[in-house]
Amino acid sequence: MSNSSKPRYQQLKDLIIRQISSGALGPHDRVPSENELVERMSVSRMTANRALRELTDEGYVERIAGRGTFVSDFRSRSHMLEVHNIADEIAQRGHQHGCDVLRNSRQHARGEIARALDVEQGTDIFHLLLVHFENGAPIQVEDRHVLAEFAPECAGQDFGSVTPSAYLTSIAPLQEAEQIVRAQLPNAAVRRHLQMPEGEPCLVVMRRTWAHGRPVTFARLHHPGSRYELTGHYTPPGTSKSASDNVVQLENLQR
Amino acid sequence: MSNSSKPRYQQLKDLIIRQISSGALGPHDRVPSENELVERMSVSRMTANRALRELTDEGYVERIAGRGTFVSDFRSRSHMLEVHNIADEIAQRGHQHGCDVLRNSRQHARGEIARALDVEQGTDIFHLLLVHFENGAPIQVEDRHVLAEFAPECAGQDFGSVTPSAYLTSIAPLQEAEQIVRAQLPNAAVRRHLQMPEGEPCLVVMRRTWAHGRPVTFARLHHPGSRYELTGHYTPPGTSKSASDNVVQLENLQR
DNA sequence: TCCGCCAAGTTGTATATACAGGCTAGTCCA
DNA sequence: TGGACTAGCCTGTATATACAACTTGGCGGA
Numbered sequence: 001m002s003n004s005s006k007p008r009y010q011q012l013k014d015l016i017i018r019q020i021s022s023g024a025l026g027p028h029d030r031v032p033s034e035n036e037l038v039e040r041m042s043v044s045r046m047t048a049n050r051a052l053r054e055l056t057d058e059g060y061v062e063r064i065a066g067r068g069t070f071v072s073d074f075r076s077r078s079h080m081l082e083v084h085n086i087a088d089e090i091a092q093r094g095h096q097h098g099c100d101v102l103r104n105s106r107q108h109a110r111g112e113i114a115r116a117l118d119v120e121q122g123t124d125i126f127h128l129l130l131v132h133f134e135n136g137a138p139i140q141v142e143d144r145h146v147l148a149e150f151a152p153e154c155a156g157q158d159f160g161s162v163t164p165s166a167y168l169t170s171i172a173p174l175q176e177a178e179q180i181v182r183a184q185l186p187n188a189a190v191r192r193h194l195q196m197p198e199g200e201p202c203l204v205v206m207r208r209t210w211a212h213g214r215p216v217t218f219a220r221l222h223h224p225g226s227r228y229e230l231t232g233h234y235t236p237p238g239t240s241k242s243a244s245d246n247v248v249q250l251e252n253l254q255r
Numbered sequence: 256m257s258n259s260s261k262p263r264y265q266q267l268k269d270l271i272i273r274q275i276s277s278g279a280l281g282p283h284d285r286v287p288s289e290n291e292l293v294e295r296m297s298v299s300r301m302t303a304n305r306a307l308r309e310l311t312d313e314g315y316v317e318r319i320a321g322r323g324t325f326v327s328d329f330r331s332r333s334h335m336l337e338v339h340n341i342a343d344e345i346a347q348r349g350h351q352h353g354c355d356v357l358r359n360s361r362q363h364a365r366g367e368i369a370r371a372l373d374v375e376q377g378t379d380i381f382h383l384l385l386v387h388f389e390n391g392a393p394i395q396v397e398d399r400h401v402l403a404e405f406a407p408e409c410a411g412q413d414f415g416s417v418t419p420s421a422y423l424t425s426i427a428p429l430q431e432a433e434q435i436v437r438a439q440l441p442n443a444a445v446r447r448h449l450q451m452p453e454g455e456p457c458l459v460v461m462r463r464t465w466a467h468g469r470p471v472t473f474a475r476l477h478h479p480g481s482r483y484e485l486t487g488h489y490t491p492p493g494t495s496k497s498a499s500d501n502v503v504q505l506e507n508l509q510r
Numbered sequence: 511t512c513c514g515c516c517a518a519g520t521t522g523t524a525t526a527t528a529c530a531g532g533c534t535a536g537t538c539c540a
Numbered sequence: 541t542g543g544a545c546t547a548g549c550c551t552g553t554a555t556a557t558a559c560a561a562c563t564t565g566g567c568g569g570a
Binding site (some may be wrong): 046057178179180181182183184185199200201202203204214223225226230231 | 301312410433434435436438439440454455456457458459478480481484485487
């Protein structure tokens with residue numbers, strides 16, 4: 001589909017997003033200033049401003065008055081029920097991350113996996129099985145399936161040093177994710193990998209992630225219940241710092 | 256703090272948000288049009304447009320070209336690690352909600368509770384203990400402490416018909432919440448209330464909620480692991496519908 | 511009566527212009 | 541040499557204006 005019907009501020013946004021997604025612009029790189037966009041793209045400054053402002057709201061770029069506009073460091077983002085990279089999370093706690101890769105094989109999707117990824121039975125996928133360690137203690141079993149078409153270089157990756165999550169977001173930005181959180185007893189294999197005593201439950205996160213408009217990876221993440229918890233911080237729409245700090249009266253905005 | 260330093264589009268947003276929060280404007284009510292704001296608030300139309308457009312992005316209002324701007328139906332919103340009211344959640348599934356109130360007493364905060372609510376040891380609080388049922392099966396044990404100062408009418412409430420969560424949000428809007436999710440084995444009392452077999456884990460949500468700028472309630476919510484899961488949907492900054500629909504070339508925006 | 515058309519109001523976008531305020535690098539002066 | 545200052549760029553905001561597209565209601569003609 002062509003873009004001839006899109007508003008120009010959206011075309012500008014698309015242009016910049018594409019340059020970020022493609023890697024032409026990396027984190028901390030400078031994005032053209034409003035005035036440069038005015039000249040090179042033949043738009044008015046307000047249009048360029050809207051494009052850049054919305055990209056700021058959406059987390060793609062950061063703007064500093066007087067300096068310029070810069071591509072965000074995606075790694076520094078943090079969200080609600082955050083879509084964590086376990087390695088970053090561990091680093092944030094000042095602990096050491098380790099990782100054993102138990103499996104990295106090419107397979108054919110079947111059953112639950114094919115349904116989760118919304119592909120035909122038999123579609124090529126990579127199956128990864130990793131154990132993540134925090135200061136030497138096993139903290140997560142990552143059982144992940146990735147569409148081979150989406151990440152053809154999976155086989156050659158050293159997931160001991162770059163987590164699958166980090167690798168995948170480096171290929172294409174995360175568009176959407178769906179998570180299900182459960183408490184359940186682990187099976188024998190998971191229990192062994194996590195070195196858990198019998199009877200102890202796991203906190204299980206099942207996560208599907210979208211890119212290019214379709215699900216590309218499905219992960220089951222098992223954590224030992226006694227050593228792991230999920231935290232979330234919720235700020236509702238319009239805590240707007242001002243809900244109780246609001247002295248504006250109708251007909252009386254201050255200039 | 257005054258608002259004299261806020262930009263005018265923000266003042267406009269605050270104004271409208273306040274009218275929505277206070278109930279002066281309810282779902283589906285009509286919000287002043289851009290031209291009305293231009294006249295009544297003495298701003299330019301672009302400023303009014305920005306205020307209303309951002310309120311749209313933030314989910315407060317919906318706009319229909321040719322018709323007007325209308326307050327969103329908040330019930331249709333959904334959030335990441337959603338701050339659920341268990342009764343609404345059950346109703347949404349088309350099931351029947353029931354509730355036993357096991358305890359509703361006035362106590363003095365001590366230890367963990369005082370710390371969680373950030374008050375002195377001995378501060379007056381209400382302690383609620385409820386079991387929620389979905390189609391007759393116990394689905395949640397709600398062990399909640401509420402600052403008595405914040406909700407003095409707690410003792411007189413019939414929490415069998417209005418859940419504490421609904422009651423508390425009716426007193427003051429939720430400002431902020433912090434959640435911790437764990438998998439753990441229940442103690443004997445919880446296990447009995449939830450009618451769980453021995454050895455089955457609970458999904459536990461611990462939630463602190465802020466209002467008026469301080470924590471006002473702390474809840475421990477136990478759910479049977481075999482019959483309950485948390486779901487979250489994550490849409491990052493900029494799903495922009497267009498990432499893969501992008502044929503714009505540099506120096507060649509279409510007009 | 512009924513259908514079609516148009517006017518008025520609304521949102522959506524685009525532009526030109528203006529001023530305020532932050533940041534930086536380079537210049538000039540002591 | 542070192543420090544203060546300023547010119548120039550940047551973002552942030554605000555306004556006036558314009559045109560397009562959509563919706564509704566009312567008016568007029570068949």
